[in-house]
Amino acid sequence: MYSEVLDVLSDYDASYNTQDHLPRVVVVGDQSAGKTSVLEMIAQARIFPRGSGEMMTRSPVKVTLSEGPHHVALFKDSSREFDLTKEEDLAALRHEIELRMRKNVKEGCTVSPETISLNVKGPGLQRMVLVDLPGVISTVTSGMAPDTKETIFSISKAYMQNPNAIILCIQDGSVDAERSIVTDLVSQMDPHGRRTIFVLTKVDLAEKNVASPSRIQQIIEGKLFPMKALGYFAVVTGKGNSSESIEAIREYEEEFFENSKLLKTSMLKAHQVTTRNLSLAVSDCFWKMVRESVEQQADSFKATRFNLETEWKNNYPRLRELDRNELFEKAKNEILDEVISLSQVTPKHWEEILQQSLWERVSTHVIENIYLPAAQTMNSGTFNTTVDIKLKQWTDKQLPNKAVEVAWETLQEEFSRFMTEPKGKEHDDIFDKLKEAVKEESIKRHKWNDFAEDSLRVIQHNALEDRSISDKQQWDAAIYFMEEALQARLKDTENTIENMIGPDWKKRWLYWKNRTQEQFVHNETKNELEKMLKCTEDHPAYLASDEITTVRKNLESRGVEVDPSLIKDTWHQVYRRHFLKTALNHCNLCRRGFYYYQRHFVDSELECNDVVLFWRIQRMLAITANTLRQQLTNTEVRRLEKNVKEVLEDFAEDSEKKVKLLTGKRVQLAEDLKKVREIQEKLDAFIEALHQEK
DSSP: OHHHHHHHHHHOOOTTOOOOOOOOEEEEEBTTSSHHHHHHHHHTSOOSOOOSSSOOOOSOEEEEEEEOSSOEEEETTOOOOEETTSHHHHHHHHHHHHHHHHHHSOTTOSOOOOOEEEEEEETTOOOEEEEEOOOBOSSOOTTSOTTHHHHHHHHHHHHHTSTTOEEEEEEETTSOGGGOOHHHHHHHHOTTOSSEEEEEEOHHHHHHHOSOHHHHHHHHTTOSSSOOOSEEEEOOOOSSOTTOOHHHHHHHHHHHHHHOHHHHTSSOOGGGBSHHHHHHHHHHHHHHHHHHHHHHHHHHHHHHHHHHHHHHHHHOTTSOOOOHHHHHHHHHHHHHHHHHHHTTSOHHHHHHHHHHHHHHHHHHHIIIIIIHHHHTTOOHHHHHHHHHHHHHHHHHHTHHHHHHHHHHHHHHHHHHHHHHSOOGGGOOGGGHHHHHHHHHHHHHHOOOOTTHHHHHHHHHHHHHHOOOOOSHHHHHHHHHHHHHHHHHHHHHHHHHHHHHHOOOHHHHHHHOOOOOHHHHHHHHHHHHHHHHHHHOTTOOSSOOHHHHHHHHHHHHHTTOOOOHHHHHHHHHHHHHHHHHHHHHHHHHHGGGOHHHHHTTOOOGGGOOHHHHHHHHHHHHHHHHHHHHHHHIIIIIHHHHHHHHHHHHHHHHHOHHHHHHHSOSHHHHHHHHHHHHHHHHHHHHHHHHHHHHOO
């Protein structure tokens, strides 16, 4: 129960100055001092990765010890139990710890402050919570990040500065005491030694190798270092063989202390030696401190909870306190409802927007590359031949692809409209970032059916082959469609000419605007070209060389110097306007031409081949829109809906993504409230259980 409280506390962002002062045993020591081995002896299992001289503890490991019928270990975030009596499970556990450490360490770093939480249960284990920290180093070696030393100090200080943390200070007895830097660090954090327990490791090696036995005696009597401690312990954690069992190490340790001549001369008592006695002492100290501090910590969280609840009532009186996960579920349901709405779009709406969008995409090609080149041939047979050739080339190479592009963009636009359009008073902008991310990721994952273009090509070929307009209504619709297209092009051409020649006399008079020299030249050239067009109304699309020369000389006679390329550019727009106006007049004449068309009469004035072309285009657009609509509603909308569900499932598993997409004061306040309540409830339950224990 206590460990669960610490887990929740470690996840809590203390934005409201609520400090975590609950006790835990912090195991600190120089690298290779044997701190991990001490922890393993207390846990009665060799659970940590090992390496000769290499830094193995790369992030804090919180080990929660408790009694249980079987000796097992399991991670906080996993249901798998590792049987610590089986060598293969121990190897798997060590491998998993190593993998988690490597995962925690970010690129360019050597250690990480992120904690790995591990529970160990077994018969006779002393109940407590220990945190094994990376070993303190004095020098950064090659392969380490430059800031490794400072980072380890920072991590160690963060754990030791808790006023109720019990510091288990591990000192290697086999090396010169002056080489240790951990004792100075511990003295800074606990100068009076009220919560420090000193442990001297590798005493067997010290007794064998150290020239001055009195120095060891001074260490274990607390006289050599300025550091003060609650108690001093001496332990032996094996002969340095990584394959030794816990039982073998314990037997060797007990045998050593029974026969040690060095320790018999010191003031150490029997209860101050062996890891078994150390474990009992640490457990007693730990629980004494827990009982003294836990109720004060609970009171602190009650006050924090009251402050947070008051802040919520003042800021969001009409809203429920939904945390990030609850908000995500609410947003998920809204998004799924909106995607379902996509399948309820009417066929008529789909076809209208598809037809309009497709025409906007292809209209320039139809006018510029098919209609105008054919219409300028001045011959009915040549017109139809040119049109058929260009339509065939278009449908073979470009049209199906353009149609599929339009359909996919239309689906995206409709999907975006449903996802991002405010829903009146009920709209909650807190979901906007999440919805946008779901929309983008779903679209990114969606791949249009590869066979769509091939089937569409055949349909479009057949539609454009048909020239038979069956009734007057279709004829009038084609004329109206043609007029709209030509008027739009005429408007664009008028704007181009206006920009080319500058403001007319009215704008110059009313708005005090003047023409530039270039605009003046363009205007004079335009006027000269218009005179020529009036003389020859059936003029071809291109100017002859002698005509360009004539225009240039006429302008020069009026003092206007002009380049032949400028004459050609101006002619292109002047002739285009003339042609479009003529085509619109002819379009008006063709309104009464259906009778002649139906009976195949040949009347030069009413040869309305251009109306038939626009009818073919219009019919192709309608059939294409219908085909694309069927593909959208029968296949693509459902596939997109499936993508949305998959994206939502992926986002649901990604806590970092949710934190990034569901943000703001309201979310953070609800998150803090949830966590503070959870901590308080766990603390209250723990305190009640603690009172019931003898």
